[in-house]
Amino acid sequence: MKYYSILLLITLYFDSTVSAQKQKPILDFNTTDTYLITMKDESTFTGKFVEKRDNIIIIATKSARVELLMAEIVSAKKIDESRFVNGKYWFPNPHHSRYLFSPSAFNLKKGEGYYQNIYGVINSVNYGLSDHFTLGAGTEIISLFSGFPVLLVTPKFGGYEIGNNLHAGGGAFLAAAEGGIFGIGYGMITKGTEDKNITFGLGWAFSSDGDLETKPVATISGMYRFRKNMAFISENWLVPFEGYKPFFSYGLRFFGEQIAVDIAFINSPDIARDAIAIGIPYVDFVYKF
Known part of the structure; x- marks a missing residue:
């Protein structure tokens, strides 16, 4: 069983290391990058940051400008525009x-x-x-x-x-x-x-x-x-x-x-x-x- 114990220790080390490295959602936007934003209701929006007003942000998608409540954002991450295929974002x-x-x-x-x-x-x-x-x-x-x-x-x-x-x-x-x-x-x-x-x-x-x-x-x-x-x-x-x-x-x-x-x-x-x-x-x- 010593080999099983070694594997368990390695797994616990990896898990603790990853937990320590988890990042908070990006909420400092810039106007040059493209973002994929996920909301609490599981809806997603892809676009460029336009401006921030009090408790909302405005992003420009391909079809329109959208206002999003900051408190409703679960995650926001920068994405590579080259990952769009036929107008749809393909995650890595x-x-x-x-x-x-x-x-x-x-x-x-x-x-x-x-x-x-x-x-x-x-x-x-x-x-x-x-x-x-x-x-x-x-x-x-x-x-x-x-x-x-x-x-x-x-x-x-x-x-x-x-x-x-x-x-x-x-x-x-x-x-x-x-x-x-x-x-x-x-x-x-x-x-x-x-x-x-x-x-x-x-x-x-x-x-x-x-x-x-x-x-x-x-x-x-x-x-x-x-x-x-x-x-x-x-x-x-x-x-x-x-x-x-x-x-x-x-x-x-x-x-x-x-x-x-x-x-x-x-x-x-x-x-x-x-x-x-x-x-x-x-x-x-x-x-x-």
Whole structure:
């Protein structure tokens, strides 16, 4: 249970750090930025600040000037005008740093984090310690009852822009189990934006008994956001086993400003032939904080 205790302590640390960093709504407006304002009745307004009069503010939306009571404002945040698509505001992708299992070269910002649950049994927390370094830890429920729970640790460097819409990163996936420590060290390059991108990665497997895989694992993953709340996602692997074995996946990501849900299928020639033609269902849930 010591590994479960370590995970719990890490989670509590992340939660306390995030709580300390929560910001109050922006109420000092300027006339150059565009704001997304949420009211107590859950209505939202997008526009530029015009002026303040006593207990109201006036903003200019695309259709009219609107007067808003300051006391009714729940939150007001600056937004990037480039995020408007066909006249509608698309909030930032809440889960751009990872596909299904493998990461992109995008990184969480300092102070950002997310909780992920896969299949209802694998739980992990990732937290941005800086704009270029994320630390993650996790475990899965089944092994907790075996007396030696599996502990997952996922350090990652990312967010390094090396060209126009070209980012680089690297890290490791580490698993401590009863048989020892196993892992993959990897590097990747991501081309595109946080909404539409493709990532190429290479990784080498290793273990605590000194084994090192001489042939790399290769990954090609992609994401295409085609609606405000939906994106197509695919993650594909070439694994050095009996030569090389291909695994591929395809599915949809549904998201809001702080949550994401992936519904996908994982497949291979062997799975399609011997098990399920469309692949093994995959489901995960992510909450960003």
